[in-house]
Amino acid sequence: MKSFTEYSALAEQTIRDKKYPGGDIETLYGPIDYALGAGGKRLRPALALMTAEAFGGKAEEAMNAAIGLEIFHNFTLLHDDVMDNSDTRRGRESVHAKWDVNTAILSGDTMLTQATMMVSEVPDEKLRKVLDAFNAMAIKVYEGQRLDMDFESREDVTGEEYVKMIMDKTGALLGASAMIGAMIGGASDEDAARMYDYGMMLGIAFQIQDDWLDVFGDSNTFGKPIGGDINNNKKSFLMLSGLAVEGADGDALREAIKLPAGDMKVKVVTRLYEKMGISDVCKKEIAHYCSKALTALKKIKMSEENKEPFRKLLEKLTGRKK
Amino acid sequence: MKSFTEYSALAEQTIRDKKYPGGDIETLYGPIDYALGAGGKRLRPALALMTAEAFGGKAEEAMNAAIGLEIFHNFTLLHDDVMDNSDTRRGRESVHAKWDVNTAILSGDTMLTQATMMVSEVPDEKLRKVLDAFNAMAIKVYEGQRLDMDFESREDVTGEEYVKMIMDKTGALLGASAMIGAMIGGASDEDAARMYDYGMMLGIAFQIQDDWLDVFGDSNTFGKPIGGDINNNKKSFLMLSGLAVEGADGDALREAIKLPAGDMKVKVVTRLYEKMGISDVCKKEIAHYCSKALTALKKIKMSEENKEPFRKLLEKLTGRKK
Numbered sequence: 001m002k003s004f005t006e007y008s009a010l011a012e013q014t015i016r017d018k019k020y021p022g023g024d025i026e027t028l029y030g031p032i033d034y035a036l037g038a039g040g041k042r043l044r045p046a047l048a049l050m051t052a053e054a055f056g057g058k059a060e061e062a063m064n065a066a067i068g069l070e071i072f073h074n075f076t077l078l079h080d081d082v083m084d085n086s087d088t089r090r091g092r093e094s095v096h097a098k099w100d101v102n103t104a105i106l107s108g109d110t111m112l113t114q115a116t117m118m119v120s121e122v123p124d125e126k127l128r129k130v131l132d133a134f135n136a137m138a139i140k141v142y143e144g145q146r147l148d149m150d151f152e153s154r155e156d157v158t159g160e161e162y163v164k165m166i167m168d169k170t171g172a173l174l175g176a177s178a179m180i181g182a183m184i185g186g187a188s189d190e191d192a193a194r195m196y197d198y199g200m201m202l203g204i205a206f207q208i209q210d211d212w213l214d215v216f217g218d219s220n221t222f223g224k225p226i227g228g229d230i231n232n233n234k235k236s237f238l239m240l241s242g243l244a245v246e247g248a249d250g251d252a253l254r255e256a257i258k259l260p261a262g263d264m265k266v267k268v269v270t271r272l273y274e275k276m277g278i279s280d281v282c283k284k285e286i287a288h289y290c291s292k293a294l295t296a297l298k299k300i301k302m303s304e305e306n307k308e309p310f311r312k313l314l315e316k317l318t319g320r321k322k
Numbered sequence: 323m324k325s326f327t328e329y330s331a332l333a334e335q336t337i338r339d340k341k342y343p344g345g346d347i348e349t350l351y352g353p354i355d356y357a358l359g360a361g362g363k364r365l366r367p368a369l370a371l372m373t374a375e376a377f378g379g380k381a382e383e384a385m386n387a388a389i390g391l392e393i394f395h396n397f398t399l400l401h402d403d404v405m406d407n408s409d410t411r412r413g414r415e416s417v418h419a420k421w422d423v424n425t426a427i428l429s430g431d432t433m434l435t436q437a438t439m440m441v442s443e444v445p446d447e448k449l450r451k452v453l454d455a456f457n458a459m460a461i462k463v464y465e466g467q468r469l470d471m472d473f474e475s476r477e478d479v480t481g482e483e484y485v486k487m488i489m490d491k492t493g494a495l496l497g498a499s500a501m502i503g504a505m506i507g508g509a510s511d512e513d514a515a516r517m518y519d520y521g522m523m524l525g526i527a528f529q530i531q532d533d534w535l536d537v538f539g540d541s542n543t544f545g546k547p548i549g550g551d552i553n554n555n556k557k558s559f560l561m562l563s564g565l566a567v568e569g570a571d572g573d574a575l576r577e578a579i580k581l582p583a584g585d586m587k588v589k590v591v592t593r594l595y596e597k598m599g600i601s602d603v604c605k606k607e608i609a610h611y612c613s614k615a616l617t618a619l620k621k622i623k624m625s626e627e628n629k630e631p632f633r634k635l636l637e638k639l640t641g642r643k644k
Contacts, residue, residue, distance in 0.1 A: 021461075025465055027472055028465060028468040079428070079431060082423075082424075083427060083428065101423075102471060105401055105404060105405060105427060106401070106464055106468055106471075108431075109401060109430075109431075109434065109464055110461065110464045112431065112434055112435070113457055113460040113461055113464070114461075116438055116457055117457045120450075120453060120454075120457075124450060127449060128442075128449060131442060131449075131453070132442075135435055135438055138435040139343075139432065139435055139436075142350060142428055142431055142435070143345060143347055143350060145428060146347055146350040146428055147347065149424060149428075150347075150349055
């Protein structure tokens with residue numbers, strides 16, 4: 001078994017070698033190459049490769065499906081950036097900003113089909129299982145994105161609802177990446193389901209860390225401007241935790257979100273988060289989901305040696321600065 | 323075997339009974355129900371059902387895949403209407419006009435996955451073949467839509483390029499509907515490929531008829547305002563045929579397309595089409611592709627009785643008023 005970083009590098013190299021479907025219509029495929037060439041952690045394919053090998057498979061056998069999962073992820077980014085009106089992605093222009101909305105829609109659609117094609121490149125006897133897992137995951141992701149958008153116009157979103165939303169929007173894809181890797185690696189159905197739980201819990205912890213970084217991260221390494229969620233009045237985990245606080249500090253936050261977007265608003269809200277100890281609330285919540293991920297891992301029939309990279313990945317992602 | 327109209331009614335009833343995937347997030351699934359409930363010819367599922375039975379299968383066995391093909395078609399309509407900025411569809415508001423662009427994007431994405439799920443509901447031994455045909459078709463459709471958009475900013479599009487574009491954008495889905503129906507019905511690979519050709523040629527003839535209806539159709543039955551293509555300077559088959567005419571009439575058309583959108587422009591361009599005999603050019607081209615469809619049909623191993631509804635369908639679609 002290799003380390004997460006090595007699996008990530010393997011996926012990166014495969015994408016750089018353009019081992020994914022494409023064609024010669026530059027206006028359709030150029031934006032796809034651009035989006036896939038942006039680098040990033042390659043978390044989803046690396047997790048799929050790592051899981052496949054942890055169960056005794058070979059990374060090559062899972063590579064096409066793994067790249068398919070990364071293409072799916074990037075398809076959602078193209079469309080989400082249109083829906084959220086985000087002009088920046090990984091420190092570069094997003095596809096709709098560099099080209100236009102129509103390009104982001106259509107190249108995104110193409111990526112969803114490319115993703116399905118690549119995820120289907122598994123042995124015939126595993127096709128049904130893998131495809132069903134992939135499609136069920138995709139539906140969850142759309143539902144999560146819809147809930148996220150619907151939250152914007154609601155004032156009564158609870159922390160529980162938020163977790164349900166990120167389970168769908170972020171957790172399901174990490175869960176499916178681990179599960180599909182497990183299926184290809186030859187895991188039992190029970191262990192594949194446990195790997196799904198591991199990935200799901202990892203995903204929730206990852207997203208809360210992402211929300212935290214949006215406020216307390218370093219803009220040089222985060223790839224997005226700090227405070228974006230604050231300025232967009234995004235109902236992040238921090239915002240919902242802050243709004244749930246009763247009394248003077250909570251009232252101050254409820255007033256502060258009415259401020260016009262800008263550096264001032266970011267400063268005021270960040271200071272209130274600090275005063276209310278929201279950073280610690282995040283860390284506690286992250287630890288809670290990490291512990292759930294470890295519990296899922298514990299139940300899996302796998303050598304301790306093979307489990308080790310999964311534990312390290314949890315630490316890495318929840319301690320990350322970008 | 324039943325008639326096309328009966329297969330169409332079967333598909334319609336299945337959609338009315340909501341025998342397709344869904345969930346309880348109204349903001350995501352409501353627009354999908356709305357789009358699928360708009361009626362229409364149900365051409366693609368009816369063609370799939372008809373083909374399955376023509377090869378000895380049963381309509382029920384092909385029903386899920388057939389509905390999946392209709393959902394795919396409607397997914398493309400949701401996204402195309404955003405890209406083309408069309409506010410009307412089948413006499414009603416399009417999804418992005420009734421809700422918003424984000425809803426059309428996300429509910430459309432959901433429909434693509436729902437379509438893939440339903441098309442995959444075939445016996446295991448046919449899954450790979452059917453899924454590959456479906457995905458290859460989807461890629462063609464995106465390429466066709468991309469070419470169509472790219473044509474808008476080009477002045478040198480030829481009639482040949484136009485036909486290549488509608489082969490992808492319209493023909494591939496009709497081809498795949500017939501081919502997937504054939505696969506489910508138990509056709510040989512050769513006959514399934516011939517059914518693809520039949521559907522493809524039918525699709526080209528159908529699209530040219532559609533372009534013709536946009537100018538010479540009846541707005542009461544067409545479901546869209548007449549002259550929409552003219553006002554949008556759309557490079558339809560009629561426009562490209564007219565622009566290819568040299569001399570005074572062609573020059574007059576090249577001037578007329580610079581007119582501002584409005585009833586006047588539609589009248590002037592329509593009169594020029596009449597003067598140049600563009601309607602006859604269309605009819606000749608339609609007859610050409612109908613004849614190709616019949617040639618493909620002729621080669622198929624199938625009783626003459628079972629071939630009859632396919633011949634009738636050709637006549638029906640190319641003689642239609644809506």
